[in-house]
Amino acid sequence: MSALISVKNLTRVFDVSKPWLNRVIERLPKAHLTAVSDVSFEVPEKSVYALVGESGSGKSTIGKMVVGLLRPSSGAVEVDGVDLANSHDTGAVARVRADIQMIFQDPFASLNPRWRVRSIIEEPVAVQGGDTQGLAERLLEQVGLAAIDADKYPHEFSGGQRQRICIARALASEPRIIVCDEPTSALDVSVQAQVLNLMSDLREEFGLTYLFISHDLTVVQHMADVIGVLYLGRLVEEAPRGELFSNPRHPYTQMLFAAAPRMDGFGREIEPPKGEIPDPINPPPGCAFHPRCPIAVERCRRERPEMRELGGARVACHLAE
C-alpha cells in the first residue's frame, strides 16, 4: 500500500520566551519549547493511524501541522507526494489542502454560535464557490440528524449532536483525509459510542483516511489500524493495533498500558508509575523517558535512541527486544 500521508522528520519549536524587556531586566535567556521532535510516520490510504500520548506529547501539534494550521519548524508533511509547507506548486498544494479536513475536540467551541447549522455545514463548499443546493440537508441525514435541523442554531443541540454537525461540515468538501483531534473526549460514554460508530460507518462509505489523535487507549484500540505512541514530542513506538496491545515493546508503552484503568480491575493493586512528565522546555538528555524508566542504563542518559524496526513494530529504545 502506498502512503497517502507521509510525515518526515517533523519538528516544531515554539518560542516561549518572556517579552524582550523582561528578558533584558531579568537576564533570562530565550526559552524554546520543542513540542514535536523529529517525528516520521506514514499513513496508507483508507486506514486509521492513531497518535496516542499524554499532555505535552505533541500529538495535537502534529495534527495541526498536517492540516496546515501550523508550519513545521523543520521536516515535511507530504500528502500524495506534495510537500504542503514547502512546495512551490500552489495549484497542487491548494488541491491537496482541499482533501484534508479536521474534527475538533470541543463541540461547543468548534461551531460559530451566531451561525445557523446550514451555513456552518455549507461553508467549506461556499468558500470555494461550489454548489450548496441541498448539501446541508443531505449531510445532516448522513450523520444521523434531521434535514429540518439545518435552520437551527448550535445552542439548540447537545454535545453529541454538535459533534455530528462538525462531522457533517468536515464531510462537506468531500475530503479524503480527516484529522480527528480528540473527537470524543468531551462526550459521555454512551454518546461517544454513537459518534465512534458513525465515524467508522462514514469511513467505509466514503473510503476516508483518518489521522486519529487521542489520549484514550481504549478509543484508540477500537478505532486504529496502526498506532504511534508519543512521549514528550517524540515517537517512541509504532505498531499495528494487535501487535501493540498484545506485545508493547517500549517501557513507556508498557507503563501506559499498566496504568490505564480497567473495567475488570476490581480492587487491582498495581505499582503506580513513577514520576511525572518532565518539563518540555528542559527535556532530559538522551532518551526523554529515562528518568522514569525502570530499565534505563547509562547509555539512555547520553544518547537519544533512533527508531528501529523490531518484529512488526518500530521502537525508539536502546534496550527493547
Add this chain to the structure above:
Amino acid sequence: MTEPVLSVRNLTVEIPTRRGVLRPVDGMSFDIAAGETLGVVGESGAGKSMTGNAVIGLLERPARITGGEVRLKGARIDDLPPEEMRRIRGKRIGMIFQDPLTSLNPLLTVGEQLSETIRLHLGVTETEAGRRAVAALDEVGIPAAKARIGSYPFEFSGGMRQRVVIALALCAEPELVIADEPTTALDVSVQAQIVALLRRLCRERGLAVMLVTHDMGVIAEAADRVAVVYAGRLAEIGPVREVIQTAAHPYTAGLMASTPLASVGQRRLRQIPGAMPRLDALPDGCAFHPRCERADAQCRRDPAPTVTGCGGRAACWYPLTRSAGEDVA
C-alpha cells in the same frame, strides 16, 4: 450493622427557573460505611456533582434542598445553619475537586494552608501543626516534604498539586471525603498514582469516600460499591463487581457495553440510542424509557419501582438479572 458514616434519604434538590422547577436530584438514597468507597457515576448533567454539593451544603443559589435528609454519623446536617455547616466541612468532611488550583489559595504556601487548617480544626500548637503539615505532605507522597512546605501552589505540577489538595482534605482527620472528579484533569500515568493514593489512605484511616466520576475504569478500580445516576435519579446501586458485570438496570448495562473496552475486536460499539433528556423535558414514567429496548406501556406511564437483590437495588420495571426469583419491594 454499624451506623453508616453518611446516610442520604430521599434527597431532592430543586432549581426554580422561569420555565418551571427543575429537579437535578430527585429522591436519592444511599449510605456510605466507614472504610467504604462509594463510586457515583453518570453522564454530564445527570446530577452526580449536584448530589455531592448538596451533601456538603455547597449548593449554588437558586438550587436548594427541598426534600429528604442527609445524616453524618446519625446527626442531620442538611438543615444546619451555614456557619455550623462550614465548620463541619473543614473538620468532618474533606473535599477534593477536579481542578486543584481552585481549592488552593495561590497567595499562601502549602505549609501555611495546611498548618492553618490543622490548627483551626484540631486545636494544636503552631509548632505541632507545622510538624503535622510536613507529615501530611509526606503521607501523600510528596518527595522532600520538609523542603516543599514553603512552596506556593503554582510551583507544583498538576499531579503534585492534587496530592497537596488531598493532604489538605485529610489533614483535619475527617470521617467522610467527597472527591468530585479528582483525576479527570490528570494524565493516565498520574491518574493511576492518585487513585492508588486515595485507596491507600481510605483503607488505612477507615474513611468513607464518595467518589464522583464519569470514568467507569476508575470506579471499577477504586470503588467498593457504585451508584449509577440518570436524569437526577438513582438508576442502580450495588457492589461494584455485580453492577459492572451483571447490571440489573438496562441503562447500566448499556453504559458498560458502550465503553470501547467492552467490545474489543468488534467493528462497532454497542450504543444506547438517543441522549439523556434535559431536566426541563423529562418524560413521564421511567426517565430512561425512550432509550430502553425493554420499555413498554407501563414504563412510559409509571415511575420505576425499586427492585432489590444481590446486595443492591435498581429502579426498573423489567430489571435484567435480578428479576427471576428475587424479592420485589
Add this chain to the structure above:
Amino acid sequence: MSDEALTPPATAPSRLRSAWESDLIWSFRHAPVAMAATAVVLVLVLAAVFAPLIAPHNPFNPATLNLMNGFTPPMEPNAFTGEVFLMGTDDQGRDVFSTILYGMRISLFVGFAAVMLALVIGVTLGLLAGYLGGWTETIIMRVADVQLTFPAILVAMLIFGIAKGITPPEHRDQMAIWVLILAIGLSDWVQFARVVRGATMVEKSREYVQAARLIGRTPISIMLRHILPNVLNPVLVIATISLALAIIAEATLSFLGVGAPPTQPSLGTLIRIGQGFLFSGEWWILLFPAITLLALALSVNLLGDWLRDALNPRLR
C-alpha cells in the same frame, strides 16, 4: 452540565414569540429601572426628532423672534406682548422649550455620530490588533495607551483647536458640529479597541475560527464573518454608555465655548448662555436645559448598565 439542562428546549413556536421570551427581553421585562430609562430616552429622542412639529417657535428663524418677549418667566404672560411660554424665554426672546428641543437634536446628533465614529475606528483597530497580533497589535495598543493617559476632554479640545485653526473663518460655524463629532469620536475609540481586542483574542483561539482557517477563508473574511458577530455584545454595551459620555462631553465643550456655536445651540451652549443669567434672577434659562441634559445622560447610562448586566452570562 446544568448549563445545558437549563437552556430552552429545541422547539421554536414562532420567531416573534421566541424573541419575546428571549433572555434579553425577559430580563428587560423584569428590570423596572431599565424600562423607565427606556421610556425617558424614547420620549426625549422622539421630541428631538420631531422638534419642528412639536416646538411652538422656531428659535433659529430671526423673523419669528420678538425682542420684546425677552426674559419672560415660565407660564406667565409677557408684560408687553401677553404671550405665555411653557419654560419662559431667554434674553433674545427665544422660547426656552423650543431651544431645548432643537438643542437636543444637536446634542443627540453629535453624540450618536461621535460614538459611531469611535465605534468604527475602535472595532476595526481592535479586530486587527487582536487577530493579527505582533507589530500591528503593539503599535495600535501603544497608541491607545498613550491616548488614555490624557483626559478625553483634553484630547477633544486639542483636536478641536487644531481643526479650528485649519478651517477658514467664514466656514467655522458650519464646520463646528463636524469638528465636534471628530474631536469626541477620536478621543473615545480606545475603549472600543481594547474590549474588541480582548474579545477577539478569546474568539480567535476557539476552534470554529481554526475550522474557518482550514477551509481557506482569508483573515479579513474570518474577522468580519466569524469574529465580529461574536464580539458585538460588549461593543453594544460600551456604545450605549459612550453615548451618555459623548453627550456630556459635547455639553462640556460647548459650555467651555469651544463647541456648538450660539447660532446652532446644543444643550451645552444653552447651559453656557443660561449660567450668565442665574444670579440676575432668570433661573429658567439655565435650569430647564440642565435638567434635560441630566435626564438624557442619566437614562442612557442606566440603560447601558442594565445592558451590561443582561448580556453578561456570568451575572445571569
